[in-house]
Amino acid sequence: MTNTENWVEAVSRELGLKAPVDVPALLDLAKVAAHQVERPAAPLTTYLLGYAVGQGLDPVLATRKITELAESWPAGPLPGTPGQK
Numbered sequence: 483m484t485n486t487e488n489w490v491e492a493v494s495r496e497l498g499l500k501a502p503v504d505v506p507a508l509l510d511l512a513k514v515a516a517h518q519v520e521r522p523a524a525p526l527t528t529y530l531l532g533y534a535v536g537q538g539l540d541p542v543l544a545t546r547k548i549t550e551l552a553e554s555w556p557a558g559p560l561p562g563t564p565g566q567k
Contacts, residue, residue: 507545508528511548515528531548
């Protein structure tokens, strides 16, 4: 077991979480968000996934939907973002 997996297990135990955590899937999702959107999107994306799952959405479905959205995200800043002309 990796240090990251040990950490996730310890946090899950501390918070009383019963559902297993798919560490590779979460890391892949964070990687896609960081590369396709921008780096700060990675932790926010995984938080939003957790929030969606907490609201009852299936984790596999939610991960797939977010991954597809990130993979289709336009490169570079969106028009109208601060600093854009």
